[in-house]
Amino acid sequence: MSSKEARLLKLNIRPLWYATPVNTDGTPDHCLLEQLLRYAIAVADCPPGRFIPYIQLHEFEALLFSDVSILTRIASGWLSAHVALAAICAAVESPEQINGLPETKPAAHLERALSHPKYRKRTHAPSAAQKIGLAKIEAKCAFFAGGLAHIRK
Template sequence: MIRLHITAEGQTEKAFVDQVLTPHLAHFDVYTDARCVLTSKDKRAAKEYRGGLISYQKAKADIETWMKEDANQECWFTSMFDLYALPEDFPGFDEAKRLEPYQRIERLEAAFGNEMNKPNFIPYIQLHEFESLILADPAKLDWEYLEHDQPIGNLVKMVGSQNPELINDGRETAPSKRILKEIPEYDKVTSGVSVAAHIGLDALRASCKHFDEWVSRLENLGGKE
């Protein structure tokens, strides 16, 4: 039995892991749990605040703390961070920003893995953010947003035959910004995860190459064919 701890950028990614990835990976004898990355602590109140990738150093320290808390041999760790708005102190950031998206993500993940320097850590950065998964099949937004035929149709037309992982990271043109432009009431934590689940892992993986590679690596941890 393999246990997999996933450090998620925020509540959306955590909910996606809990609701979609966890039941899927259980079929491969990989049992997951997820928590949002630590952002701050209130020592007086003994409280932790989690969610939001503020800095690389904070994320690294949080993952390293979890590794110390669970150092068992059968335990693995991974991340689910967005490329969009990635902190500039991330290893390899300056060099990677000059590269094409898939090369950029490869360079960043390699630098991340080298910095962590743990054989049981699998670095993963989502191209370009969680909403890339929604744009794998934006027509499924009607699962949550009834009577939005025209806005959803606009998104379907915009995506067309594009690779959703390559829909860019501009402040006004990132996947989430495109969805919000058409559906201002879009809520990523509840509706976004629900729509992604409705699209289904098979369709998400077919449209999102880098995401598929990550899921395959996680499946293979269990040693099943």
């Protein structure tokens, strides 16, 4: 193990997650967490350009709510779920905010609404994300868009 790796291992930022200030919606301040990760990398003398911190706000499936009409056209039996999924989107400012309890996480919403055929993350999510496209996801999900913008620099 190199001295850089040893110094990085000594930095225990996990307690910082639990002590991180929260936003008005009760979620951890991810911008602060990303700054803490950048600091940990700098303290460990790692080249900062080799590590780009990004913490997905909630589950990946939240990003699929960026375009419910495309999502519900992935499988022919899903069209009837459009109204229910659109209502979930209408209740929040951004798909990234869809979460809460285990039964209200994005995947749980999709598993309940998309049942014929049953929604399967490994099968349906890649196809849905590709058909929705990054442009639409970025337009609806500002935090995700910010992460991609940082990578593109």
